Amino acid sequence: MEIEIKIRLPSEEDTTKLEQVFGGTPFVSENQDNFFFEGVHKELIKSQLVFRIRVIEMSGREPVAIAALKGNAVLIDGIAKVEEEEEVINIDIARRIIEDPNLIPQAAESHRLLKKIVERIPCNDGYIHLGRFKNVRHKYHWQDYVVEVDRTTYPHGTAYEVEIESTDPEKAKERL
Numbered sequence: 001m002e003i004e005i006k007i008r009l010p011s012e013e014d015t016t017k018l019e020q021v022f023g024g025t026p027f028v029s030e031n032q033d034n035f036f037f038e039g040v041h042k043e044l045i046k047s048q049l050v051f052r053i054r055v056i057e058m059s060g061r062e063p064v065a066i067a068a069l070k071g072n073a074v075l076i077d078g079i080a081k082v083e084e085e086e087e088v089i090n091i092d093i094a095r096r097i098i099e100d101p102n103l104i105p106q107a108a109e110s111h112r113l114l115k116k117i118v119e120r121i122p123c124n125d126g127y128i129h130l131g132r133f134k135n136v137r138h139k140y141h142w143q144d145y146v147v148e149v150d151r152t153t154y155p156h157g158t159a160y161e162v163e164i165e166s167t168d169p170e171k172a173k174e175r176l
Contacts, residue, residue, distance in 0.1 A: 002084040002165065005173045006075065009160035012151070018162060019138060019149055026138035026149075031057045036130040037101050039123030047121050048072055053094050065094030067113050079169045087113040101127035145172060 009015045019026075033055045038044050044051055050070045057063045067089045073082040089111055097103050104127050108114035136151045148163045166172035 001081060003079070003081050003167065003169050004163050004165040005078055005169050005176060006080050007078050007162050007176070009162060012158070012160065015149060015151065015160040015162075019140070022140035022142045022147055022149070026140050028058065028137075028139040030135075030137045030139075032135040032137055033057075033132070034135060035098050035132050037097075037104065037127050038130040039121065040125040040128055041123070043121050043123045044117075049117075049121060051117055053089065053097060055091070055094060055098075063091050065089045065091045067094070067111070069113060069117055078173060085113060085116075087111070089114070101129060143175060147176075 009018065035053045035055075037051045037053070048071050050068075050073075052068045052070070054066045054068065055063055056066065065088070066086050068084060068086045070085075071083045073080065075081075089107075093103075093107050093111070097107055104114060104123075105118050108118040134153045138149045140147045140149070145164045145166065150159075150161045150163065152159045152161065162176070164172045164176060
């Protein structure tokens with residue numbers, strides 16, 4: 001179970017000000033490209049599941065891809081709780097799936113999480129792209145937390161958000 005505080009920020013200016021409070025220079029900066037997949041007949045959504053492949057690029061490193069299955073998400077007063085499972089996926093396989101989602105069952109033969117998805121929710125008529133967004137994530141050490149500040153680009157504009165994962169989200173939210 002992933003538990004995190006999620007707070008929307010109103011603007012780039014407010015986001016930059018908050019980053020200055022955290023020290024100004026992130027210890028990690030990631031460019032993320034997020035791809036969402038679904039069965040042709042919306043099988044995953046009907047089961048309240050989300051399947052994503054995230055490609056992460058960081059300066060001076062090879063790109064990394066992570067497959068994620070999320071379900072039963074609840075967001076109350078800025079505290080998000082979601083069942084989440086993540087697993088690294090070979091970048092070349094991830095890119096092939098991004099190009100052709102119908103390769104998911106074939107890739108599942110050698111990937112534990114993909115196999116779980118295919119077995120749990122069969123999408124017998126195939127898979128489709130559900131959507132995509134890009135994100136720049138800056139990570140900061142602040143007090144006892146790792147704080148993630150996101151700038152997420154959608155076709156309609158940019159959203160700003162700060163996230164902190166915590167086993168005691170009320171305490172983390174109060175400190176933030």
